[in-house]
Amino acid sequence: MKKNSLLILPLLSLLVVACHHDSLPEGVLDSEQMTAFLTDAYMQEGVYAVESRYRYDSLPEHVVRGYDSILELHGITREQVERSFDYYSQHLDAYQAIQDSVVARLEVRQAESNR
Numbered sequence: 001m002k003k004n005s006l007l008i009l010p011l012l013s014l015l016v017v018a019c020h021h022d023s024l025p026e027g028v029l030d031s032e033q034m035t036a037f038l039t040d041a042y043m044q045e046g047v048y049a050v051e052s053r054y055r056y057d058s059l060p061e062h063v064v065r066g067y068d069s070i071l072e073l074h075g076i077t078r079e080q081v082e083r084s085f086d087y088y089s090q091h092l093d094a095y096q097a098i099q100d101s102v103v104a105r106l107e108v109r110q111a112e113s114n115r
Contacts, residue, residue: 029076029084031094035101037081040070042106 024030029037044066071078088095 025083025087027080027083028087029080031098031101033074033076034084034088034098035105037070037074037076038098038102039105039109040073041067042102043109044070 044063048063048066071081088098
């Protein structure tokens with residue numbers, strides 16, 4: 001039951017954001033694509049943070065390749081991600097809904113890995 005309640009708010013937020021999907025500029029990821037990408041990117045960053053003891057002064061090649069793998073997995077380009085961040089930085093309510101969904105997905109993954 002707790003797992004379901006973790007997903008209700010972000011899913012409702014995504015529904016609100018999804019209503020604005022038609023008005024997205026060309027090359028901007030929709031809320032689901034952005035959520036999926038960010039979830040995987042945060043997982044990658046978490047691995048790097050543990051390995052590097054949170055030193056982000058420069059990204060090693062294997063971390064950069066990790067991002068390239070995430071982009072390929074989702075079928076998106078760096079340019080789309082950059083355009084999307086530009087767009088969502090001007091639409092903070094939509095970005096907050098995406099962030100809420102990312103956090104919910106990460107919590108579900110963590111709960112599943114703790115089983």
